[in-house]
Amino acid sequence: MPPSSDPAIGAEQTLGSDARGFSFALQENQGRLELRALHRPDYGAIWIDWGSAELRRRIAGGRKQLLARALGMAKRPDLEILDATGGLGRDAFTLAALGARVTLLERQPQIAELLADAHRRALADPALAPVAARIELRRGQAAAVLPEGRWDSVYLDPMYPHAGHKTALPQKEMQIFRDLAGADEDADGLLQPALQAARLRVAVKRPLKAPWLAGRKPGVEFRGTQARFDVYITGSSAP
Known part of the structure; x- marks a missing residue:
């Protein structure tokens, strides 16, 4: 997944796939850190509020x-x-x-x-x-x-x-x-x-x-x- 062109969103750090084929990415977005499950593209990001x-x-x-x-x-x-x-x-x-x-x-x-x-x-x-x-x-x-x-x-x-x-x-x-x-x-x-x-x-x-x-x-x-x-x-x- 390429980094977004939106200036509010920082570069994405992809964490790679594990043995199950699961992969995740950490990304700065609107001043907070978010986690995305790349193997579940229909799911939204997780962050802590x-x-x-x-x-x-x-x-x-x-x-x-x-x-x-x-x-x-x-x-x-x-x-x-x-x-x-x-x-x-x-x-x-x-x-x-x-x-x-x-x-x-x-x-x-x-x-x-x-x-x-x-x-x-x-x-x-x-x-x-x-x-x-x-x-x-x-x-x-x-x-x-x-x-x-x-x-x-x-x-x-x-x-x-x-x-x-x-x-x-x-x-x-x-x-x-x-x-x-x-x-x-x-x-x-x-x-x-x-x-x-x-x-x-x-x-x-x-x-x-x-x-x-x-x-x-x-x-x-x-x-x-x-x-x-x-x-x-x-x-x-x-x-």
């Missing part, structure tokens, strides 16, 4: 929403949280908006590029900057990062191989995400290092009918309409 109306609605749900309760924010909004499976950063931004300091970790390089661009734009927006300043973006494998530090709570939202990932995403966005990131087949191996890294608790987001991560029964469970949060208490943290 932390100022979206959807995210504002989530933040308006406050610390009583399941995500915040599962991570222990109902009584302690200023927790240090590691979001070890960052994705598009919507949960991390929500948690930061509710008062947490969040380390946002993503291992997939192109998704990490989108996150870095979203973070940069949020820091430049006076309305979003105070929240973005409470987010530290890191790139790398959770299995390598978890043993390096300690956080009050650790959040895991691994891709479930037998169902759609991040069920709140629009269908086409979800498909591109799965094409790019694949399945988190090593997710079971993250639970034990997460338990060792969390001072208070680990929260794992799962589809309602999915098995427990690593086959380990949680101490507390918060169930929603499409997903549940399995909570493993590691310290003096009341459910």
Whole structure:
């Protein structure tokens, strides 16, 4: 795909095809970084918008929403949280908006590029900057990062191989995400290092009918309409 002649659109960086024949491109467009799935030409581009109306609605749900309760924010909004499976950063931004300091970790390089661009734009927006300043973006494998530090709570939202990932995403966005990131087949191996890294608790987001991560029964469970949060208490943290 040749670069557009539109001056608002920058040169496209094609990432090449993988073994499945999937290919992607990163492109600057109207001041933001976008990701396109070239093997799905009828799909639109993906970019991250932390100022979206959807995210504002989530933040308006406050610390009583399941995500915040599962991570222990109902009584302690200023927790240090590691979001070890960052994705598009919507949960991390929500948690930061509710008062947490969040380390946002993503291992997939192109998704990490989108996150870095979203973070940069949020820091430049006076309305979003105070929240973005409470987010530290890191790139790398959770299995390598978890043993390096300690956080009050650790959040895991691994891709479930037998169902759609991040069920709140629009269908086409979800498909591109799965094409790019694949399945988190090593997710079971993250639970034990997460338990060792969390001072208070680990929260794992799962589809309602999915098995427990690593086959380990949680101490507390918060169930929603499409997903549940399995909570493993590691310290003096009341459910």
